[in-house]
Amino acid sequence: MHPSVSAVMTAADAHRAILAVWRIEQPRLITSLARMLRDVPLAEDLTQEALLAALEHWPATGVPEKPGAWLMATAKRRALDHLRRGRMLEGKHRIVALDMEAEQQTMPDLDAALDDDIGDEMLRLIFTACHPSLSREARTALALRMICGLTTEEIARAFLLPDATIAQRIVRAKRTLSESGLAYETPRGDELSQRLSSVLGVVYLIFNEGYTAARGEDWLRPQLCNEALRIGRVLASIAPREPEVHGLLALMELNASRTAARTDAAGEPILMLDQDRALWDQLQIRRGMRMLARAHALGGARGFYVLQAGIVACHAEAATAAETDWRRIAGFYADLAAIAPSPIVELNRAVAVGMAEGAQAGLSIVDGLMREPALKSYHLLPSVRGDLLHKLGRYQEARAAFEAAAALAGNRREHDLLLRRACAAAGALKR
């Protein structure tokens, strides 16, 4: 190998090795600093400085035996410097500074690092990052940065955006939190469940962003699914009494279990009913089913995420597409429509009813949606209608519906698929 190439590779590998250690240690660093400084955005800034210090020193010295202790000592030193520099070296901050100085005298050991229970602080961190006063985009970026330890560059790559856009989003979001006095707070009681929905919304958004990424795109995009699963598991361990937390985790685990079966070798998407179920990840399905059972045991059977997880579970439990319990799925969609009415839920219910009771029953629901303004340019409405008409032998109408759907489809692959179906309907007409 060319020597300069190998040197570049080594530097890149060292960089990645440091980032890997960093991601393991980052939650404990940021939560410890937040507890001392009572300011999550500030804690995040200072832990980033510890990362920069590691990136500066470790390539020369190698990763220390106890990298967590090194990072913690460095981060705390930065925090102490900050407090010393600051104008607010009084009251509780003075006490914090004194405590920290005393702590600096004794070298932190690995065992102490493992002892910290950071559950409460982690919850605070998650709630701060997903604060409803921030835009959705800002919440997403902050969550990936503060909870998952992704760098600005990694977040930018995952969302196909320029680094500067993400950097600016993060800076602005942190400023908003600091200026509105929301830098360090944990909601309690009623507010908690209200705020929880904002957190779960962010997690599900991250998951879906990764889930819709096509094969062959930058691997960081599908990786977003795993980041969302991680946050979901963290939430399940620190908020174990919240059924919707388990519901969302179940929904994500069950959807992610189909990853290997979702595309063919050429990267073309394979519809769920046509997938090779042997490729579904049974370990992940079992974990999802366990989470779903827990959500039910906590009395959350009619929650927004629990109901959706229930639908996916019906698919996961069916050994073949033909064994799918469509009647049960239709029931879940009806329950979902009752708590969160939406024409898209209704369209999904039409599909399930069409499978359970026959195409005519499904078509009646779809026809009721045809004048729905929210679905006016939604390609799946004529697509579903075309499918039901085809099953009823009304090929001419089916063809027109598929052509209308193709005209509305956003991406080429779907457009082509719909045109093929229009041709198939036309072909059936001639026979």
Next chain:
Amino acid sequence: MRFMFIVKSAHSGPPTPELLEAMHKLANREIKAGRMLDNGGLMPLATGAQVRIANGQLTVTDGPFVEAKEVIGGYAIFELRDKQEALASAREFMQLHKDLMPGWEGTCEVRAFAGFTGA
């Protein structure tokens, strides 16, 4: 990416209480962080059995056996971003052994599951 860590050692004795406690805490932290999916320690090889095919013959042998050099003592399954993260995690785990069970020697094998893409 999904990884399995397989810990092998020629030491047949149990871990020291200190090591056991530290491993327990580490596992707890990793589960709470959403990284570790499963883990477990295995009973001594002597209490196990081997079902083997050799020379076209299937044989079942109960322990104890003529001891192998390194025996699997435990495993853990992780869901991690990449191999670098797996190595960082395995190093931390093995450092505990170095610190809390002096004289112990062994290997933590880090293996990616087939069929899980990533860097």
